[in-house]
Amino acid sequence: MQRIRWTAAALLSGWLALIGASSALAEAAPVKLNTTADHAKFKELQKQFNSGPEVTKACLSCHTEAAGQIHRTKHWTWEFLNPDNQQRLGKKNVMNNFCISISQNYPFCTGCHIGYGWKDKNFDFTSEVNVDCLACHDTTGTYKKPPGLAGNPVVGKPLEMPPGSGKFINPVDLAKVAQKVGRTSRDTCGACHFFGGGGDGVKHGDMDSSLAAPDAELDIHMDAAGLDFTCSTCHKTSSHDVPGSRYKPTATEKHAAHIRGKEKQGNPATCQACHGNTPHKSQVLLRQVRMNTHAEKIACQTCHIPAFARGGVPTKLSWDWSTAGKLDANGKQFTIKDKHGHATYASHKGDFILGEKVKPEYRWFNGDIKYTLLGDKVEKTDMPTPINRIGGSPTDGRSMIWPMKVMHGVQPFDPVNKTLVMPHTAGAGGFWKELNWESAIADGMRNMGAPFSGKVDFIKTEMYWPITHMVAPKDKVVTCAECHAADSRLKGIDGVYMPGYSKFGWLERVGWLVALFAFVGVLIHGGARIVLSLKKAG
Amino acid sequence: MKLRITLPILTAVMLSASVAQAYEPDWKRGRVYYRSVCTSCHVASPVGQINPSGKTKAEWTAYLDADKHDKGKDSVKQYVSKAYRASIKSGNKAAAKFADVPDQELLGDIKSFLLRSAKDGESPASCS
Numbered sequence: 104m105q106r107i108r109w110t111a112a113a114l115l116s117g118w119l120a121l122i123g124a125s126s127a128l129a130e131a132a133p134v135k136l137n138t139t140a141d142h143a144k145f146k147e148l149q150k151q152f153n154s155g156p157e158v159t160k161a162c163l164s165c166h167t168e169a170a171g172q173i174h175r176t177k178h179w180t181w182e183f184l185n186p187d188n189q190q191r192l193g194k195k196n197v198m199n200n201f202c203i204s205i206s207q208n209y210p211f212c213t214g215c216h217i218g219y220g221w222k223d224k225n226f227d228f229t230s231e232v233n234v235d236c237l238a239c240h241d242t243t244g245t246y247k248k249p250p251g252l253a254g255n256p257v258v259g260k261p262l263e264m265p266p267g268s269g270k271f272i273n274p275v276d277l278a279k280v281a282q283k284v285g286r287t288s289r290d291t292c293g294a295c296h297f298f299g300g301g302g303d304g305v306k307h308g309d310m311d312s313s314l315a316a317p318d319a320e321l322d323i324h325m326d327a328a329g330l331d332f333t334c335s336t337c338h339k340t341s342s343h344d345v346p347g348s349r350y351k352p353t354a355t356e357k358h359a360a361h362i363r364g365k366e367k368q369g370n371p372a373t374c375q376a377c378h379g380n381t382p383h384k385s386q387v388l389l390r391q392v393r394m395n396t397h398a399e400k401i402a403c404q405t406c407h408i409p410a411f412a413r414g415g416v417p418t419k420l421s422w423d424w425s426t427a428g429k430l431d432a433n434g435k436q437f438t439i440k441d442k443h444g445h446a447t448y449a450s451h452k453g454d455f456i457l458g459e460k461v462k463p464e465y466r467w468f469n470g471d472i473k474y475t476l477l478g479d480k481v482e483k484t485d486m487p488t489p490i491n492r493i494g495g496s497p498t499d500g501r502s503m504i505w506p507m508k509v510m511h512g513v514q515p516f517d518p519v520n521k522t523l524v525m526p527h528t529a530g531a532g533g534f535w536k537e538l539n540w541e542s543a544i545a546d547g548m549r550n551m552g553a554p555f556s557g558k559v560d561f562i563k564t565e566m567y568w569p570i571t572h573m574v575a576p577k578d579k580v581v582t583c584a585e586c587h588a589a590d591s592r593l594k595g596i597d598g599v600y601m602p603g604y605s606k607f608g609w610l611e612r613v614g615w616l617v618a619l620f621a622f623v624g625v626l627i628h629g630g631a632r633i634v635l636s637l638k639k640a641g
Numbered sequence: 642m643k644l645r646i647t648l649p650i651l652t653a654v655m656l657s658a659s660v661a662q663a664y665e666p667d668w669k670r671g672r673v674y675y676r677s678v679c680t681s682c683h684v685a686s687p688v689g690q691i692n693p694s695g696k697t698k699a700e701w702t703a704y705l706d707a708d709k710h711d712k713g714k715d716s717v718k719q720y721v722s723k724a725y726r727a728s729i730k731s732g733n734k735a736a737a738k739f740a741d742v743p744d745q746e747l748l749g750d751i752k753s754f755l756l757r758s759a760k761d762g763e764s765p766a767s768c769s
Contacts, residue, residue, distance in 0.1 A: 133664075244668065245763045273763070290669075316672050319734070327673045328734035 143282040152277035155219040155255055156232040161281065163231060170231035172343040178217050180228060181205075183350045190474055192350045197474050198523050200422060200490055200512025200564045201300035204477075206547040207527035214250040215295040222253035224550060237277075238294070242285040246275055247294070251530070289315050289325065292334040304416035308461065308508040309572040313414020321414045323576045339371040347372025352569055354402070354470035354495070355503050356380070374403040400599065402468075402503040406581045407574050410460045411508060414573070417445055417457040421511040425561035427453035428538045436538075451528075451535040453513075463506030463570050465593050467495035472567075477553050480521045483562050487511065488523075490566035497598020504596060508568040515540055519556035523564075524548060664746050670739065671754030672766075674747060677735030678720070693758035694765035701755045705748075721748050 135141055142148055147161040163170055173179045182193035194212070198204045205212040213221040219233045220226065227233065235254060237246045248256050249264055249272055261271040297303060297312045304311030319326040324336070338347045347353075347370055356375035358368045370376065382403070383394035397406070412418040429450055431437040436450035441457070448454050471494030475481060481488045490512075495502040516523050527533045527546040534543035540559045548555040586593045587603030600607065675693070683691050696704070710717045719725055722744050730737040739747060758766035 244757060288669075316669070316676060318677070326734075328677050328738050 138285055142284050145282075148278065148281045150278065152281065153258060155235055155237070155258075155277070158277050158281045159219075159232045159234055159236055162236045162284075166236075169236065169343065170234040173217065173234045174228065174231075175342075176344045177348060177350075178343075178345065179234070181216065183348070185351055185472075187351070187471060188473060190476065192474060196476065198477065198490065198525060199300075199306075200510055200514050200566050201306055201419070202528060203424075203514060204525040204547070206525040207550045208529045208533065208547075210253040211250040211529035213254045214248045214252060215298075216254045219254050237280050237284065239287045239291050240284040241280050241291055242283050242288065243280055244290055246280045247272070286333070287335050288333055296334075300419065304412060304414075304418045306419070306510075307568055307572075308411040308418035309408065309568075309570045311412070311414060311416035311418070313416050314572065317414060319576050320579065321573060323574050337372045337376075346370055349569065350472070352468075352470050352472070354468045354505060354569075355501050374407075378403070400497075400503060402505045404569075404571050404574075405463075405465065405504050405506050407577075408463070408506055408570055408572075409575055409579065409581045409585075410462050411506075411570050411573055412459045412461050413575075415459070417443070417459045418461065418508070419455050419510070420458045420461065420508075421454075421456035422452070423454040423513040424515060425453065425513045427451060427534075428540075430538075451538065456511075461508070462592065464509050465504050465596055466493060466507050466567070467497055467502040467596070467598070468493050468505040468507075468569065469495040469499055469501040469503075471495070475523060477525060477551060478522055481516060481523060481562060482521065483516070483518065483560065485563075487563040487565040490564050493567045493569075504593065504599075506570040508570055510566040510568060512564040512566070513561050514564055515544060515559050516562040517544075517556050517558060518560040519558050520554055522553075523562070524555065524559075525551055525553070664749055666746075666749040666753035668750065668753040668757055670742075670747070671750035671752070672758075673735050674721070674739060675751055675754055678726075678729070678733060679751075681733065690767075692767040693755050693762075694760050694767060696755075696759055697761050698756050698759045701752070701759050705752055705755075718744065718748065721751065 145165075147164055152158050152161075159170070177183050177193055180193065181195040182191065184190075185192055194205060202208070202212075209224070209226075210222050217235045217238045218226075218230075219235055235248075237256075238248065246256060248254055249262075251264070256275040256277070257272045258274050258277060261273050264270060264272050293310075293312060293315050296307075296310055297314065298305070299310075300306030304313075313321060314325055316327040317325050319329050324330050324332040335345070338345050340346065353370040353373050356369055356373045357380070358375070360379040361371060361376050374382075380398060381395040382398065383391050385391040385394065426448070427450065429437075429448075438446050438450070439448040441447050445457055446452075446455060447457065473492045473494070475488065475490055475492075490510075493507075495505075514523070515526060524544045525547040526540065526543040527550075528535050528543065530536075532542070532546060534540060537543065541557060544559060545555055545557065581592065584603075585591070587601055589604060591601060591604040593599075593601060593604070599605070600610070680690065683689065693701075705717060708716045708718055710720060723740070723742075726736040726740050730740055742750075755762075757763045
């Protein structure tokens with residue numbers, strides 16, 4: 104009896120199990136479609152992590168080659184040797200006219216390094232466990248590396264930042280982040296690249312937090328409700344080495360569009376890599392041909408990005424360090440903000456000019472860039488000193504007309520040695536606290552082993568940023584009349600004849616004369632035929 | 642004997658567990674829906690933009706649990722429902738893109754976005 108009861112119970116549960124199974128089939132068992140490996144299921148990641156490197160160790164136990172791949176990239180070395188002119192570039196070496204340079208500011212700048220612990224120039228670049236996998240592969244949006252911690256996230260206890268402010272940064276749940284790793288996204292790339300230059304949208308102008316989930320109007324490719332491109336859709340990466348860098352941009356792309364099965368040539372991040380060199384299609388053949396002819400000399404970006412900083416986030420257009428150091432009536436540092444709450448003056452940084460929906464400036468550009476590096480001689484004149492000189496001309500056969508953000512600066516330099524300088528700005532002893540240029544520059548230059556006379560003056564500088572993001576929908580591109588008119592966007596661009604703008608007296612006179620002769624000819628010929636036919640009839 | 646009993650029961654329990662596996666909300670999808678659908682009405686005055694960072698996590702949770710939109714004139718759920726999405730999808734790309742997402746999932750996505758973007762969330766966010 105007992106036995107029968109048990110058997111019945113067993114049968115019943117078996118039957119229930121079957122029902123369960125069939126309904127599971129009907130509803131399709133939940134399965135992740137965006138990955139083949141659910142990292143939450145890996146034992147290596149089901150534990151408490153007390154630091155970034157502990158997570159990396161776990162990652163590397165399966166992804167054995169990843170750290171070695173990272174070590175080869177600019178993202179890790181912050182260094183790039185330009186093969187054209189042998190200039191040693193990269194964030195480690197260059198200066199700009201924003202926060203100037205990383206020398207003696209490591210723990211702050213390296214908040215954006217994809218490593219842990221780059222706190223001074225003795226950082227070990229061969230370390231595998233100090234590679235930060237999560238910075239790029241976090242999907243939770245909770246992994247943050249605040250400035251000042253040399254690229255480490257906050258772990259353990261909440262951290263008061265800045266000290267004494269009463270504002271706390273909560274620790275990151277490293278296990279949760281590690282279990283949910285995935286592909287890179289606009290959010291992970293943007294965590295650094297949207298905030299370059301010390302704040303949202305500050306540096307690039309065509310990259311800011313509005314691109315995290317943009318609409319079509321802001322970027323037709325990245326439109327979150329549309330094509331939804333991530334950064335890596337264009338910056339198509341292999342072996343962790345992300346292509347498409349501004350240290351060596353591709354200004355002209357002669358290769359055809361990339362096609363599967365064909366050997367890939369060139370930079371995958373250009374417009375032409377997908378669209379080819381004759382991208383325009385129209386029902387009207389003449390229009391199609393005319394547009395494609397434009398594409399021979401004009402970069403796609405020139406017409407298709409009518410303005411940058413279009414997403415509601417302003418970008419800095421000018422930074423004047425020479426006015427830094429003023430104090431208020433109480434002897435304290437102060438900030439002046441515009442009506443949107445963005446700083447236009449700060450005691451520790453000087454004056455800013457911000458802009459939204461900024462029309463780019465246009466230049467012939469062939470991709471060559473030469474930086475003014477530490478030690479290069481500079482002269483103080485009325486003309487701004489170029490932080491980076493861009494190459495290009497209408498006749499070199501490699502140039503196109505490109506849109507540029509031109510960043511204007513006034514920054515400290517050494518008037519005796521005639522060089523730009525790298526001041527120590529952030530943290531203890533830095534200019535932002537002490538407001539003392541001499542000691543700040545002496546410290547920064549000592550760290551680089553560079554000479555400093557002890558004298559400080561200020562010099563006007565400019566820096567070129569080719570514009571390539573924030574591609575507008577096709578009905579919002581630059582219209583014909585914006586260039587082909589007296590007040591042309593391309594004002595000052597030489598080497599092209601632009602009907603409506605260019606004034607070549609003799610050429611236009613010849614043209615009008617030809618038209619006039621043709622018209623007179625038509626009148627005479629037509630008149631003669633009418634007269635003759637009337638005569639015949641009469 | 643024992644095995645004969647426990648095995649099927651265990652199987653049943655395991656299967657039902659896998660069926661009922663909790664949906665993992667996608668805050669990014671919530672972000673797109675909130676910004677494209679909710680904000681598209683809320684930009685117009687007199688309502689004005691409603692920034693996620695304008696409320697705390699507790700306030701957002703209470704708001705979503707109460708499910709009262711426009712002081713109870715209708716429900717919040719209604720604006721996330723498939724029916725609503727179908728009604729606006731010709732003019733709203735996000736509604737079109739997420740037309741077939743189950744209501745509960747989308748609601749979960751939006752909640753997840755709002756909680757992380759709340760005043761006291763991991764990453765306080767505005768509408769844009």
